[in-house]
Amino acid sequence: MNEPARSLKIQLLTAAFLVLMAAGCVDEDARENLVITGSTTVLPAVERCGEAFNLAQEEIGVQVSSGGSGRGIQDVASGLADVGMASREVKDSEVRQFGDHFVEHLIGYDAIAVVVSREIYDAGVIGLSSEEISEIYSGEVDNWKAVGGPDELILPVARVPGSGTGDTFNEMIMGSSRAETEGVEVNAMENAEIKTLIVQSDKAIGYLGIGYAKTGDLAAVALDGVTPSAETVKNRTYKLSRPLYLYTWNGTSETEAEFIDFVLGPEGQRIMEEEGFFPASISGPEGPG
The missing domain is CATH 3.40.190.10 (Periplasmic binding protein-like II)
Known part of the structure; x- marks a missing residue:
């Protein structure tokens, strides 16, 4: 192949590569981000659920990070996160500080x-x-x-x-x-x-x-x-049992509900159990105590 032809081929391949890269970026940018922060206890299971959820669809991209239950609750109330992970219920002091707009989603027990x-x-x-x-x-x-x-x-x-x-x-x-x-x-x-x-x-x-x-x-x-x-x-005989939650703020959007439904579905609950937790359905309406 002569030099001009070689140069043209390289230019065409480079252009094609840039087009593909741009297309990929557009697809990633088109995803709606769902930011989740909070409990390090809940983190491993929700992180795995996020990875599985991201692979199962292309419209929503879940991003999960830790920081503790307090951070998750604060972040969701202040708008820094869409969903907060917590290994406890919201405290009265947090309701007084941020307002009574937390929506609680039980996802399992620990x-x-x-x-x-x-x-x-x-x-x-x-x-x-x-x-x-x-x-x-x-x-x-x-x-x-x-x-x-x-x-x-x-x-x-x-x-x-x-x-x-x-x-x-x-x-x-x-x-x-x-x-x-x-x-x-x-x-x-x-x-x-x-x-x-x-x-x-x-x-x-x-x-x-x-x-x-x-x-x-x-x-x-x-x-x-x-x-x-x-x-x-x-049966509530183990004293240090507790519910695990995902919190949303001022209602639950369709995007948030879609991911939470995934966590509560068969694959999400299987992941919860694999991470050492117990399914959300194990207890009666009063919880495990």
């Missing part, structure tokens, strides 16, 4: 697992009472020997304020979502960070969404003699 370092579990701490955990987090008990473990100082790990997981734990174990936890030595932003801290320690205790407790070198202890499971969440 159990907060109380976990300890593998060394502590293997040394005999396979269960704790609510009172013992409260005493650890309040600072009254600071040695594992006091609760049937080795003669080692306890490293309690907790979530930072604004976490739905932290609020639920404090309310159900400490007696108030604003309870003082003077025994806490380390505060973590996310479930994954708590898990890492416990795995890396030989004397830690923490709490996280049960989906995070299914893998890794750590162990969930029985709480008041009950281990978290679909059955104990359904």
Whole structure:
């Protein structure tokens, strides 16, 4: 092929490539974005649901990021997100701050697992009472020997304020979502960070969404003699059970409803279960308690 012909061919291929690229950009830009932020507990399941939803249709592009339940609730109220993920209900203080325009969508149930370092579990701490955990987090008990473990100082790990997981734990174990936890030595932003801290320690205790407790070198202890499971969440015998929500603001748009319906549909609920959660249909109208 002579040089002019080669040059023309290159120009034509380049032009064709640019046209295809432009067409692809137009298709992406034509998608309506659905921004979702919030709970790190709910994040893995909703992120997977978003990926599956994006593949199933071309009109809506779901974008998911974390930050905690408080952030999701604030973002949806302020318009920074279309949907907020939360592992707790909206607080009265948040309704007073933002207004009573939250729309609640129950998408499943979670159990907060109380976990300890593998060394502590293997040394005999396979269960704790609510009172013992409260005493650890309040600072009254600071040695594992006091609760049937080795003669080692306890490293309690907790979530930072604004976490739905932290609020639920404090309310159900400490007696108030604003309870003082003077025994806490380390505060973590996310479930994954708590898990890492416990795995890396030989004397830690923490709490996280049960989906995070299914893998890794750590162990969930029985709480008041009950281990978290679909059955104990359904019959409300496991104390640290909680509903999981998606929140919309001032109604629910067709776009928001389409994604939420996907999460509540067969594929979305299958993903929720694969991530360690329990389906939205397991409980009666009063919820799991």
